[in-house]
Amino acid sequence: xxxxxxxxxxxxxxxxxxxxxxxxxxxxxxxxxxxxxxxxxxxxxxxxxxxxxxxxxxxxxxxxxxxxxxxx
Numbered sequence: 001x002x003x004x005x006x007x008x009x010x011x012x013x014x015x016x017x018x019x020x021x022x023x024x025x026x027x028x029x030x031x032x033x034x035x036x037x038x039x040x041x042x043x044x045x046x047x048x049x050x051x052x053x054x055x056x057x058x059x060x061x062x063x064x065x066x067x068x069x070x071x072x
Contacts, residue, residue: 004029007039014044 006026013019022040029036041047050069054061 002034003037004034005037005039008041010041010044010047013040 006029008022011018012022026036026038042050047070051066054066054069
């Protein structure tokens with residue numbers, strides 16, 4: 001049994017069909033007896049939207065706040 005880390009970017013979870021594909025992929029990995037750590041980005045282009053909004057509010061947003069924004 002292995003511990004497998006699987007990361008899926010925003011377009012991989014952009015809609016319900018793609019989310020099902022991710023779930024199927026994880027199920028296949030689990031069915032082989034492996035444990036899975038799943039890392040999933042924000043849906044679609046949401047991270048880009050959030051970063052753009054932060055830049056509109058403050059031309060030089062503080063780094064710590066930007067870190068919190070993109071990790072939430």
